[in-house]
Amino acid sequence: MSEPMRDNARGQPLVRTSDVDDLVARVTAIMSSHTVAPARAGGFTALVSGVHTPGLSLLEMDYGMPVRLSADPLPDYIAVCLPLTGSLTARHQGRRLDASAGRTALVGTPASELVMDWDEALRLLVLRVDLGALRSLAARLISDEPEEPDLHFDPAMDAPEITAAALGQARLMQRTLADAGPEAVNPLVAAQLREQVMCTLLLGQPNSWSPALRHRPEPAHRSIVAEAANLMRTHPDEPLTIESVARTVGLSVRALHAGFRRELDRSPKQYLQQVRLERAHADLAAAAPGSGVRVIDVAHRWGFSHPGRFATTYRHHYGEAPAATLARPLH
Incomplete structure (x- = not known):
């Protein structure tokens, strides 16, 4: 049995169901192939809600009892699993991993199967982030070349400050999009929030491009900073992001930031x-x-x-x- 779910604070209602097959079919359509095995018969009620922008979706999941979830290697995205309450253990990339509310999180990747054991108290916020969007942003952060690098993330998000930043930005995006409603999302706001989440992952969570992302950028010339500032002044009604501005003027995002700080004493976002x-x-x-x-x-x-x-x-x-x-x- 399933019925529509009503909880606007969590985002768009997706499903409330006590049918495991129904749940798996609905969530597979949003995420990818997986199975769910409840710990016991009876008493199973799953609540799922979510919001979506191009390249990034958020799902809030509460299954109400211990379950084992087994997912095939993720095809074209990463899944940042942030416990809001409770905890989970997982096997992924040949490692045993733990994630618990307020402390640690898990990054599911295309590298291998993901098997998670959820405890009864778990309420989970999942960020589904498109790998193509992450690769594109990584290339722009690193250099001026339009290449999309291979990108591999460490599955353990165990730095408290990164977990807190990712959760805070996800919650902000969730509230903003849920409050606006699917037909009234401001594209200027959605683009900025999406870029903040992706930058936190790229710059904070260890990945194959971390050394290059942390490399000190070459300074931007004064004329290029002026060109970027003029682009913002002449097209402020468009869904500009700092990544798109940097791409247009031929700079990395970090070089653009450095140039704005030096020339205008503020960040591009503040400008x-x-x-x-x-x-x-x-x-x-x-x-x-x-x-x-x-x-x-x-x-x-x-x-x-x-x-x-x-x-x-x-x-x-x-x-x-x-x-x-x-x-x-x-x-």
Whole structure:
């Protein structure tokens, strides 16, 4: 028996079921081939919810009893398994691995079969990250060449700061996309959140390209920094990411960061946010009182998904609330 699940805080409801075959069929369609063996007969109820953006999906899973999950080698993605409660043990890449809430996580890879034993208390957040997107970003972080390097991750995420960063960014993306709803996701926000998650994995989790990713970049020339800044000023309404800006001007992401810090005393992300804040201010100042323009709509248009944080940032820069700018008569 299965029924739709309702839990908007976790994302789009996918399934609530007490039928193991139904569960496996539904999750296989999202992830890849696997089996699930509950520890005992009866009392099995699985809850699964999720959100999706191109290249990255998040699933929250709660199966309600100990299970053994066996997955074939992942075909074209990695699965970052972050316990929210409880713990699991696994066998992967010839190793025994442990993951527990608030401490450690597991990175499932295409390298070998993945066998996991979940305890009864486990509630698991899984990031399904497309390997092609990770390879593309890795190539841009490393060099100016459009190559997509082979990319192999260590399956043990046992550095607490990396686990915490990955979980925090995943939770932020989950809440942002769930609150917006599948039809109202701001592409500017989604692209930025997706890039943050992937950068954390590439720069924080040990992988085959870690030495190259940590290599100090060559400094960007002043003219290239100016070109990148001009791109942000002229196309702020497009879903620009720092990776896409770096690719357009022919730099690695790290070199672009170094150049912005040296020339403009801020990161590329901070500069792009400032440009979009200026556009939001211009829209609010140009709107006639009573025209129907709303602060929340202007903020959303320019990639500010949290109204409270937008208002705080706006007041810091302009000395008044965005609503005050909107209400001022035109001259």
